[in-house]
Amino acid sequence: MSDYIDLNGAEQSFGDTEAQREVRENDRQYVFHSWSAQGAINPLPIAKGEGVRFWDYDGTEYLDFSSQLVNLNLGHQHPGLVKAIQDQAGRLATIQPAMANDVRGELAKRIVEHSFEGARSVFFTNGGADAVEYAVRMARHHTGRQKVLARYRSYHGSTSTAITLTGEPRRWANGTLDAGVVHFHGPYPYRSVFYSETPEQETERALAHLRATIELEGPATIAAIILESVTGTNGILIPTPGYLAGVRALCDEFGILLIADEVMAGFGRTGHWFAFQAFDVHPDLVTFAKGVNSGYVPLGGVVISEAVHQTFDQKPFPGGLTYSGHPLGAAAGVATFDIFEDEGILERVRDLGERVVGPRLREIAEKHPSVGEVRGTGLFWAIELVKDPDTREPLIPFNAAGEAAAPFNAVVAACKQAGLWPFAAGNRLQVAPPLIISEEDLVKGLDIIDEALNVADGYVGE
Template sequence: MDKILSNDIQKDHQEYVLTSWSKQLGILPKVMTKAEGVFFWDEEGRKYFDMSSQLVYTNVGHQHPKLLEAFKHIGEIPLSSPGFASASKSALAKKIIELAPNNMQKVFFTCGGAESNDHAIKIAKMVTGRYKIFSRYRSYHGATFGAGNLTGENRRLSAEPGIPGFVKFDIPYLYREAIDFSSEEQATEFYLKRLQQQILYEGPNTIAAIFIEPIPGSNGVIIPPKGYLEGVRTLCDEFGILMVCDEVMSGFGRTGKMFAVDHYDFEPDMITFAKGITSGYAPLGGVIVSNQIASYFDDHPLMTGLTYSGHTMCTQIGLETLKIYEEEKLIDNAYKVGKVLAERLEQLLSYSIVGEVRHLGLFAAVELVKDKTTREPLIQYGLDYGQDPVRLMNKFISMLLKKGFYTYSHESSIIIAPPLVITVDELNEAMDIFENVIQEFEKLINQPKFASV
C-alpha cells in the first residue's frame, strides 16, 4: 500500500471514526499494510512482532492461508435466522462441547465477548429466579451495559449508575495486598472467607451468579492462588449460586490448555468465550452451558436472542479455526513456547523496575514499579496508557514500538500474549527487544528528571 493511500486512510479515520476508550483529538492510528504469522507492518513499512495478538485474539497468527481460503469458500447459504439449523453451526457447537469441561452440554452463539457475558447474566437470572450478580474488582468483561456493569475497573464508570444488584468483591492480587500471607493457601483461605461473608451479607438467596475471569487478562494476567477457584466453586454449590467463567481472553489455548479452567480442579456452570474461537477473523462469541442449565430450558423458554446468533459466516470460520488448532498442535505449542517465555520473564526480575512477572502459557504480564521495595507502581491506579499525565507508560510502550515490539499496557502492567504460532526463536528475538527496552528505560527513569515524578 502506498504512503499517500495510508495517509488518506488515517485522515478519514480521524475525521469520521470514533476510536474506543480514547480522546479523539490527536489520534494517529497505524494502518496495517501487511501481516503474516506473528508479524505485521505499518504504513511506514515498519515491521512489528505482534506481541499482544492485537487484543489477545490472533491465536493462529495473521493472514493464516487456511482461513483466507475458508473465506473464499463460505459454502453455506450465509444468512439463515437463528431458528434454522445449519451444518457449520451444529458442527461447531458439537466440537466446542467436546473440547469444554465434561459437564457442558449446549452453546448459545453471540457476536463477541461482551454480548456473551450479557447473555450469561440473563441466563443465570432465568435459571435461578434470583437477581444479584457478583463479579470482581480488577476484571474486564466487556463494554455493553450488562458486561460493563460486571467490569471491576474504571472502564465500568461510563456505564454507571449501575444495574441494581451488581456487587463487586475483591480479587486475590497478592502482589498488591497489604497482608503478607505466608502461603498461597493462606491467601486463598482469607479471600474465600471474605467472599463467604459478603455472600451472607448480600443474602445468598438473592444471588444468581458469580462471574470470574479465571485469569484476569487485561487487568494484568493475575494468577489465582492455589485452591481459590475450587473454593469459589464450593461456595457457589453451598449457596445455589451459578459460577460463570469468562474465558473470552483466556480460552482456546492461550494458557497452554484449551480453557484456563482446565488447569484447575472444578467445573463452572457456564463459560463465556469469543476472540480465539475464530482467532478474531470473524465476530463470534458464545455461552457454553452445563447440562443442568441446558435441561432447565427444555421446558422453560430461553427469553433472549440475537439476529446474528450462529451466523453461518462466523461459524464456518470458527470450525476452520478449531481445525487449525488441532492440525498445527497450537495448544501444545503455547505450552512449549510458554515455558521459554516463563524463563525469559523470570530473568527480568533482576531489574529494579520489574516488580512482578505473571504468566501461564502464552498469557503473561510484566508489572513495572518505581520502587521495588515499596512496590510503588509506575503509574497510579485508574490511569492507563494514554491517560497518564506523566506519560511514563506511553514512553515505555513507544520505546517498544520503535524497536518493533507491539503490545499494550494496562496501568503499570504490560501484556505479553503473542499468537500461539510463535516459535521459540521468534519469542527469544522479541524478548531480547523487550529486555533491551527494560534496560534503557531503567536508566532513563533513574535520571533526576524522572526520579521525582
C-alpha cells in the first residue's frame, strides 16, 4: 500500500530520500518565497495531506493546528471539494468573467444570501489582498473621498493599498504606497493604550479616539474605515462590547463606509458565516477569501451593498481580473456551502469552542505562569505568552528576530517535535485547526500545547 502519490501520479512510500532531495533542490533553486531572506530558509517538503493532518517525505505526521494559513477550513483533501473541482473541470474548466456562468452566479447568490441585510452583489477576486484593494477602490468611487482609516495590529494583505492599510511590521519595509491611509488604535484590553480597566471602558475610550481621528483628519475626506471583524494574525482580538456598533454609528454619522475584512475570520472560523454577524452589525462592503473554498483554488471577493452597487449601475467600474470568479474556484465555493450544511459545521464550531477549547485554555492559563491571557471564539483562539505575568512583559520583544526570538521559537519547536504544527505569531500560539477536526484530535492538540508551554515557563522571571 502506497503512502502518497508523486508528481507523475506514481505510488510512493515514505522514506524516499531521493524524492525528498529533488523536491528540496527544485524549491531552493527555483522558488522565491514570500516574507523571507531566500538564503536563510529551508522549507519542509510535504508529501501528503489528509483531513486535519499532513506528512513530510520521511513520514513524520503533523496535526495541522493552523489550517495552513488559516484557510484550510474543511481540511486537506475533503472529498466533496475535490469532486466539485473535478466535475467542474470536466464540463467547463474556465470562462472569462465578462460572460455569465452558472457556478459563478450560484456562488455569488449564496454569499449574498448568507452575508448581511442590504447586500446586493459580489465582485470576485483571486484572493484576500486584491479583495481589499477593490473594496477600497469601490469606497473611494462611491464617496468621492480618498482617505481610508485602518487599525494598528491589523493585516490586510501585501499589495500596495493593502500593505499600507496593514498595521504591523510587515508594512514597514514597503514604505507608504498609498498616501490616503491613516492608522488608529482599536480595543485591546490586555494591553490597553487607553489605560482602561474594563472592557466597557475600553470600548468607550477606543471610540472616543476614533471620533477624534475622524474629526482631525476631516470627515469629508474619509471614504471608509476598514477593520478585521475579529483580528486574526495580530492576536485574535475580539471586539469589546458595543465597539463594532459604535464604529458603525460613527460611519453613519459622517457618511463613511464600513469595510469588514473577513478574509481570515469568515466562513465559519468563529462559528458564524461571517464574524461580524455575532455583533449584529451590517457593513457596507465585506472582503473574503481563504475559507470560501478552503484555498483549494485561489478565490476571494467583495460583498457589495445595494447603495455601492447602484453607484456603478450606469457608470462603469474601473477594474477587473482575468480570473474573476474562476469556475473551478467557484465550484469549490458552492460545494463549501453544501458541506457546511450537510456536516453542521457552524454548530460544531460553536460547540467545540465553548465546550472544549475555551475551558481547556482557561485551565492552561491557570497552570502556566507564562500564559498572560487566553481569548477567542469558535475555533479561533490566542494564547498570549509573557515573561512576567504581573507586569505583562511579553515573552519576547515586539517584532523580535534572531536570538531575541529564541524563547518563543523554542516553544514552537516543542510543538512541532510533538507532532503539532501551530499557528505561531509574535508572542502568541494561536489555535486555528480545520473546522472538521474531531474532539479527540482537538484535545490531543491542546495537550501538546499544554506540554510545550513548560518550555515557556522556564523563561518566566529571567
